Structure formats: structure tokens, C-alpha cells
Amino acid sequence: MSVEVLYFAWVRERIGLPREKVQTDAATVADLIAELVAREDRYALAFADLASLRVALDQELSSFDAPLAGVREVAFFPPMTGG
Amino acid sequence: MRLSVQSAPFDLGAESVAFAKGAAGAGAVVTFTGIVRDNGGALAAMEIEHYPGMTERAIGAIMDQAMARWSLADALVIHRHGRLAGGEMIMMVATASPHRADAFAAAEFLMDYLKSRAPFWKKELGPDGATWVAAKDEDEAALLRW
Numbered sequence: 470m471s472v473e474v475l476y477f478a479w480v481r482e483r484i485g486l487p488r489e490k491v492q493t494d495a496a497t498v499a500d501l502i503a504e505l506v507a508r509e510d511r512y513a514l515a516f517a518d519l520a521s522l523r524v525a526l527d528q529e530l531s532s533f534d535a536p537l538a539g540v541r542e543v544a545f546f547p548p549m550t551g552g
Numbered sequence: 553m554r555l556s557v558q559s560a561p562f563d564l565g566a567e568s569v570a571f572a573k574g575a576a577g578a579g580a581v582v583t584f585t586g587i588v589r590d591n592g593g594a595l596a597a598m599e600i601e602h603y604p605g606m607t608e609r610a611i612g613a614i615m616d617q618a619m620a621r622w623s624l625a626d627a628l629v630i631h632r633h634g635r636l637a638g639g640e641m642i643m644m645v646a647t648a649s650p651h652r653a654d655a656f657a658a659a660e661f662l663m664d665y666l667k668s669r670a671p672f673w674k675k676e677l678g679p680d681g682a683t684w685v686a687a688k689d690e691d692e693a694a695l696l697r698w
Contacts, residue, residue, distance in 0.1 A: 478601055478673035479684050525671070528606035544603060544671075548687030551631065551672035552586055552643065552663055 470494070472501075472537065476515070477546035480522065483515035498524050499533045501543065515545075523548055553615055553627050557607050559634035564641060571628050575648030578625035582655040583646040584663055590638025596677045600633045600642070603671035607631075614665040618647070621661070622654040629662060633672065664694045 475488045495501035502519070505512040516522065524531050525544040537543070556562075564585055572581045588598050615627050628646040636642060645662045649655040674685040 475603070477603055477671070478675070481601075525603070525606055528603070528609050530610075530669070544606070546603070546671065547673065547684065548692075549668055549671050550674045550685045550687050551670040552667035 470537075472540060473542045474501075474505075475542065475544040477544065479547060480515050480545050484511050493537075495537055497533070497537060498526070498531065498535050498543065501537060502533070521547060553619065555608065555611050555615060555628075556630045557602065557604075557611070558630065558632055561632070562630050562641065562644065564644060567628070567630065567644060568646065571626065571646045571648065575626050577650075578648035578655075579650050580652035580655045581646060581648045582652070582659045583644060584659050585641055586643040588636050588638050588640050588642055591676075591678065593638070594678050595638045596679070598636045598638075598642075599675040599677065599682075600636065601673045601675070602631075602633045606671050607633075610670045611666065614662060614669060617665075618658045618661055622647075622649060622658040623651060624649050624654060624658055627658065627662070629666070631666065631670065631672065661698055664691075664698065667691045668695065 472491055473488060474491045476484050481487050493501055493504055495504055502516050506516050523546055524533060526535060526540045527542050568583050575581055611629050618627055624647055626648040631643040645659050647655045647658040668687060668691045676683050676685060
């Protein structure tokens with residue numbers, strides 16, 4: 470399947486892209502991360518500490534063990550600092 | 553209920569007056585304004601990144617929760633993104649209720665949730681370069697009281 474993967478804040482800076490289309494058969498978010506990390510060092514650097522990352526699936530906060538079936542948009546970012 | 557995510561400045565006075573006029577039957581209006589701290593002049597600018605689409609959804613969901621939980625006649629959230637200078641207004645929240653306790657509580661609830669559940673990220677530009685503002689444990693802990 471094809472998913473749109475978005476990166477924000479320092480995740481975007483480390484990977485060097487705001488978004489990309491990814492072809493994947495990953496079952497869960499964690500599986501997708503493992504695929505990305507295996508690609509290149511910049512992904513490994515961005516995903517080195519999952520405790521400092523959050524994930525949204527189709528614009529709803531989710532978790533790393535969530536399934537990807539039917540998901541069109543995955544976003545990775547650090548904890549939010551609004552207000 | 554109104555929500556605006558915008559890069560342009562907003563007019564706090566005009567927004568507050570319009571909100572209060574629209575809440576004529578309510579009796580109590582609370583407003584909160586967030587301002588960029590200038591760190592004693594050390595801050596050159598702040599850049600606020602956001603996630604278009606999710607930002608509006610997340611804030612809308614937080615406002616829906618506030619409307620359901622307290623007796624509110626109306627609520628307003630304006631949040632800016634982009635490059636802001638020290639002293640500029642980043643955001644405002646307004647709540648209207650027949651009871652001031654509800655208006656205050658709902659405004660605080662909205663603020664607590666906007667801090668750590670609305671997809672904004674702040675970057676400070678200072679004399680030593682750019683630094684992403686880290687989320688504070690106390691901001692996450694503040695959600696527990698609700």
C-alpha cells in the first residue's frame with residue numbers, strides 16, 4: 470500500500486523532508502519505523518528515541534503499536550508545544 | 553464557537569469586544585492571551601510550525617469537549633503560526649458562560665489541552681542559534697487534573 474508520511478519540527482529537519490509517499494506492507498506503525506530506519510542514517514537518527522516522538526494516523530494521535538491497515542496519512546513529530 | 557489558525561496578527565481588543573457582544577445572554581466572559589516571551593531581549597524571533605488540517609481538528613475536538621463539559625454559551629480560540637517577534641500575541645482563548653466559574657475552568661482546560669494536544673511546535677531563534685522548545689513534563693501532568 471501507499472501511505473503519505475509527514476514529518477514535523479526536528480523530525481523534519483533530521484530527515485530533510487516535510488513529507489513523502491512510502492510504499493509499504495508494514496502491519497503497524499512500529500513496522501513502518503523499522504523499514505524507514507533501515508533505509509538511511511538520517512531516518513535512524515530521527516527515530517533513535519521513540520519516547521521523544523509522537524505519531525498521528527489520519528490526523529488523530531495514535532500509538533506505535535497501532536495497525537496501519539486503511540491508513541492514508543502517518544505523521545511523526547515531537548511532543549507538541551502549543552499555547 | 554469559532555476557531556482560527558492563522559499567521560496574521562489578531563486584534564485582541566476587537567476580538568474580545570465582538571466575543572462579549574455576541575455572548576450577551578451569558579453574563580460572564582473570560583479571555584486569556586498568550587504572548588511570546590522575549591527572554592530579556594535575547595529572543596530574536598519565534599517560529600511556530602503546525603500541522604494544517606490536524607491542528608483545526610484537534611482544537612475543534614478540544615473545544616467540543618469544553619462545550620460539553622461546562623455550561624458555555626460560546627468559545628473562541630485563535631492561534632497563530634509562522635514567525636513571531638518577542639512580545640507579539642501568539643494566541644487567545646475566550647469563553648462565555650452564565651457562571652464565571654465555568655468560564656474560568658473551561659478557559660484553563662482549553663489552555664492546558666492546547667499546550668500539549670494541538671499540533672504546534674515552537675522554535676526559538678536567539679543569539680546562539682535556533683532551538684526547538686521542549687515539551688514540559690508539567691504541561692503533560694496538567695492534563696491529569698481534568
